[in-house]
Structure formats: C-alpha cells, structure tokens
Amino acid sequence: MAKWQVQVDREACIGTGMCASSAAAYFRLENGRATAAQDFIEPDDLVVDAAESCPMEAILVRDGDGAVIAPEV
Amino acid sequence: MTTSQEPRNYPFGEADRLELDPTYEELRRTEPVARVRLPYGGDAWLVTKYDDVKTVLSDLRFSRAAVLGQDVPRAMPMIQDRQSILSMDPPEHGRLRKLVAKGFTMRRVEQLRDRAQEIVDGLLDEMEKEGSPADLVEALNMPLPITIICEMLGVPYDDRAEFRNWSDRALAITAFTPEEITAGFENLQGYIAELVAERRQSPTDDVLGTLVTARDEGDRLTEEELVNFGVTLLVAGHETTANQLGNFLYTLLSNPDRLAELRADPDLVPAAVEELLRITPLGGSAGFPRIATEDVELSGVTIPAGDAVFIGQAGNRDPAVFPDPNRIDFHRENNAHVAFGHGVHHCVGAPLARMELQVAIGTLLSRYPALELAVPVDEVPFKKGRLVRGPRELLVRW
Numbered sequence: 001m002a003k004w005q006v007q008v009d010r011e012a013c014i015g016t017g018m019c020a021s022s023a024a025a026y027f028r029l030e031n032g033r034a035t036a037a038q039d040f041i042e043p044d045d046l047v048v049d050a051a052e053s054c055p056m057e058a059i060l061v062r063d064g065d066g067a068v069i070a071p072e073v
Numbered sequence: 074m075t076t077s078q079e080p081r082n083y084p085f086g087e088a089d090r091l092e093l094d095p096t097y098e099e100l101r102r103t104e105p106v107a108r109v110r111l112p113y114g115g116d117a118w119l120v121t122k123y124d125d126v127k128t129v130l131s132d133l134r135f136s137r138a139a140v141l142g143q144d145v146p147r148a149m150p151m152i153q154d155r156q157s158i159l160s161m162d163p164p165e166h167g168r169l170r171k172l173v174a175k176g177f178t179m180r181r182v183e184q185l186r187d188r189a190q191e192i193v194d195g196l197l198d199e200m201e202k203e204g205s206p207a208d209l210v211e212a213l214n215m216p217l218p219i220t221i222i223c224e225m226l227g228v229p230y231d232d233r234a235e236f237r238n239w240s241d242r243a244l245a246i247t248a249f250t251p252e253e254i255t256a257g258f259e260n261l262q263g264y265i266a267e268l269v270a271e272r273r274q275s276p277t278d279d280v281l282g283t284l285v286t287a288r289d290e291g292d293r294l295t296e297e298e299l300v301n302f303g304v305t306l307l308v309a310g311h312e313t314t315a316n317q318l319g320n321f322l323y324t325l326l327s328n329p330d331r332l333a334e335l336r337a338d339p340d341l342v343p344a345a346v347e348e349l350l351r352i353t354p355l356g357g358s359a360g361f362p363r364i365a366t367e368d369v370e371l372s373g374v375t376i377p378a379g380d381a382v383f384i385g386q387a388g389n390r391d392p393a394v395f396p397d398p399n400r401i402d403f404h405r406e407n408n409a410h411v412a413f414g415h416g417v418h419h420c421v422g423a424p425l426a427r428m429e430l431q432v433a434i435g436t437l438l439s440r441y442p443a444l445e446l447a448v449p450v451d452e453v454p455f456k457k458g459r460l461v462r463g464p465r466e467l468l469v470r471w
C-alpha cells in the first residue's frame with residue numbers, strides 16, 4: 001500500500017501532548033510543540049485518530065495520492 | 074535516593090481558599106518523588122516537579138483504567154467503579170474521545186464566541202436590574218457555562234436546578250455522605266438515559282444526538298459508555314469553568330495591581346486567563362491516582378509496577394519552568410501550564426473553557442470600571458469538602 005504523509009502545523013499546535021502520548025511512534029514534542037517523527041508512514045489508524053482528536057486540527061494525514069484522510073472538516 | 078521516613082499524610086489538609094499548601098514546595102526541594110499515605114487504600118507516590126507531572130500524565134505506562142474497581146490509595150471511602158472517559162486507557166480511550174473531539178475544537182468553539190457574549194450581556198443586564206451588590210456566582214459564573222454546555226449537549230436549561238444539585242453531590246469528597254455522592258451520580262445517569270431515549274424517538278444533531286447515532290448506527294460505544302459520557306460532559310462542562318471563573322475573579326479583585334493592569338490593557342485578557350489557570354490550584358483534594366503498569370523511573374526514583382502516583386497541585390509552580398512561580402505575571406513567555414492536563418486526557422473542553430473565561434472576564438472589566446468585592450477579602454466564603462475549589466458566593470458592587 002502506498003505510504004501516508006503526516007504533517008503537523010507547528011504554528012497551530014498548542015502542545016497538549018495528546019498525539020505524542022496516544023501515537024508515540026509517530027509524534028513527539030519538541031520545545032513544547034508536536035512534530036511528526038517521520039513524514040511518510042505505513043498506513044496506521046492511530047495517526048487518523050490523533051488527527052481527529054487534535055483540538056487545533058493541526059495534524060494533516062494524506063494518502064498516497066495526496067488526498068486528505070484526516071481530519072474530516 | 075532513599076525514602077526511609079514515614080510517609081506523609083495526603084491530602085495535606087483541607088484546602089484553604091486558593092492557597093497552595095507549602096508542603097508541595099518543600100517536597101519539591103527535599104523529596105520530589107515522595108511517599109504519601111492516603112486516608113483509604115494505603116500509600117502512594119506524589120510528584121511535585123513539572124517534568125515528572127507531565128510524564129505521569131502522558132506516559133502510557135501510567136494507567137487510569139487500572140484504578141477502576143480497585144482498592145487504590147484515595148481520599149474518599151468509595152472505590153471508583155464508574156467507567157468514564159477519564160478511566161480509560163488508549164486505545165479504548167481514543168475510540169470515545171474522537172466521537173466528541175470535533176465538536177470541541179478551537180475552530181468550533183470560536184463560532185460560539187458571539188453566542189457566549191450574548192449570554193454574558195443578558196446575564197449582566199439581569200444582574201443590574203436586581204441592583205448592586207450582587208452574587209456573581211449565581212448571576213454569571215454558574216449560568217454562563219451551564220447555558221453553553223446545555224446548548225451544545227442538548228440538555229434542557231430548565232432542568233438545571235435538579236442536575237446542579239446532583240452534580241454538586243457527585244463532585245463531593247467529604248461534603249456529602251458516600252451514599253449521597255453515589256445517588257448524585259445515579260440520578261445524573263438516569264437523567265441522561267432519559268434524554269438518550271428521547272433521541273431514539275426523535276434524533277437531534279447536538280452532541281448527545283451524535284453519540285446516540287454513533288452507538289445505534291456505528292456500534293462505536295456501549296450504552297453505559299454513552300450515558301456516562303453524557304454525564305461527564307455535563308458535569309465537567311460547567312462545574313470546573315464556573316468555579317474557575319469565581320476563583321479568577323476572586324484573585325483579580327483581591328490583587329488591585331493586576332486588576333488595574335488588565336483594565337488598562339484589555340488585550341491582556343487571554344494571557345491573564347492563562348496565568349490565572351497556571352496559578353490557581355483548582356483541585357480541592359487528591360482525586361484519583363494513576364497506576365504504574367511497569368517499573369518507571371521518575372527523577373531517580375523507581376516507581377514499582379502496581380504503585381499509585383498522584384500528580385498533586387504543584388507542577389504549575391515549579392521554578393525550573395516558571396521563574397518566580399508564586400507571582401502572578403500576565404507577561405510570561407511560553408506559559409506551558411498543565412492546568413488542563415497533558416497527554417491523552419488533555420481537557421476536551423479547554424478551548425471552550427478558555428473562550429468562556431475570556432468573554433466573562435473581559436466583559437465584566439470593561440462594563441464595570443469600579444467593580445469590587447462587597448465584603449472583606451477574607452470573608453468570601455469558599456466551598457469545602459469537594460473535588461474542586463471555588464467561592465460559594467462572590468458578592469460584588471459596581
């Protein structure tokens with residue numbers, strides 16, 4: 001399966017630590033803001049859940065064709 | 074590091090207004106990972122350093138689910154056996170959380186700011202009609218968050234006298250008997266169950282309606298989870314914000330310099346709300362701990378698997394992160410307080426609470442340039458024996 005792209009808008013992030021806690025393999029906090037551990041990952045619903053739960057909608061997940069998988073708006 | 078001495082009793086004592094017990098500061102210097110003895114369930118650990126607090130809150134080796142139904146160290150006699158989002162660990166936790174997360178994002182909450190302003194304006198008009206002095210707790214602090222959470226969830230505002238009473242009991246530690254506390258929860262569950270049943274007759278698109286659809290069409294949560302989620306949102310959605318609003322106004326009205334600073338520069342209101350969140354120890358007791366699921370090292374001390382850890386109230390006053398931590402400073406850079414928690418359980422209502430607090434405080438200060446306490450500061454009565462602190466009555470004149 002084609003890889004997914006994970007992006008974090010560090011300007012929008014307020015550092016709740018939710019993504020870095022629930023999906024620690026994919027996100028970490030750097031200077032209080034989240035960043036994606038890798039830009040491209042094997043598909044995993046954990047990152048979709050993290051993007052759906054981010055209060056700032058700062059996490060963007062795209063599929064191999066560049067279509068947005070999460071968050072739903 | 075060794076911890077040979079007798080564990081200290083925890084909580085340290087009945088909460089005194091908004092004072093932070095000095096023992097926290099002492100422990101941070103002398104025993105940052107301390108042994109404490111709870112009134113029920115035995116001994117536990119208490120952490121006082123900001124970094125350790127964050128680790129306990131966000132590291133999944135500390136479990137909330139492991140508390141459920143267990144005789145863990147705690148401040149109240151009852152064993153926590155009511156399932157809620159706060160008692161769930163990932164991945165189950167995420168399954169529930171994402172069902173409501175969309176409704177509480179910053180973007181969604183900003184769309185409610187005008188409505189919040191309208192509610193505040195209306196409540197203050199009413200207060201003025203009754204005349205000065207007035208009790209802000211009843212005039213503004215309670216009705217504002219109750220109106221908003223009612224509208225979001227789809228709970229009738231007219232039922233507030235009943236659910237306020239139940240929720241007051243549900244959040245007690247010693248203010249009510251264990252039977253009264255349990256009854257408070259059960260009444261809330263019965264009430265939400267009725268609203269759920271109504272939605273099965275005629276669907277709605279409020280938050281409760283969304284949860285009913287998620288259960289009935291997607292089987293994404295159980296009936297018990299659905300009802301308890303409704304209860305949690307209703308209770309957490311008003312008690313915390315209402316009490317914090319009272320606490321913040323009490324702090325401002327008893328700190329003339331900070332009050333004057335804020336009046337002179339209303340753009341400081343959002344930063345002031347953050348600083349008041351940081352400085353205010355909302356918790357009135359010990360709450361429920363987290364349980365280490367494996368050995369974890371914190372500041373050089375090994376927490377053995379199975380032990381309970383409390384985060385206490387002191388993380389936001391750690392001088393390593395917040396210089397001159399006991400000073401109220403509206404100009405702190407990078408005020409990364411943990412007043413809304415950290416990690417998976419980070420408060421789902423944080424954007425909403427922030428918005429409500431900003432609108433309420435901003436409006437009060439601009440509308441009443443002479444607003445002041447109508448009783449001497451030390452006569453403001455505070456609630457006792459509850460999970461959260463807050464003034465019982467806040468008499469002001471303008």
Ligand code: HEM
Pocket residue numbers: 130158159160170177305306309310311313314317355411412413414415417418419420421422423425426427
């Ligand atoms: C100033 C007001 C508030 C404060 C200080 C506050 C504080 C907190 C804290 C510290 C937590 C994390 C608890 C833990 O990790 O053990 C939390 C969780 C939570 N809060 Fe708030 N809260 C406030 C307002 C609200 C509002 C308005 C709502 C309404 C939706 C709300 C709903 C919740 C819920 C549902 C959780 C559980 C989240 C989860 O487990 O994923 N809170 N809150």
Ligand code: SF4
Pocket residue numbers: 008012013014015016017018019020033034053054055056057058059
């Ligand atoms: S969940 Fe969102 S706001 Fe919270 S740390 Fe992750 S990206 Fe930042």
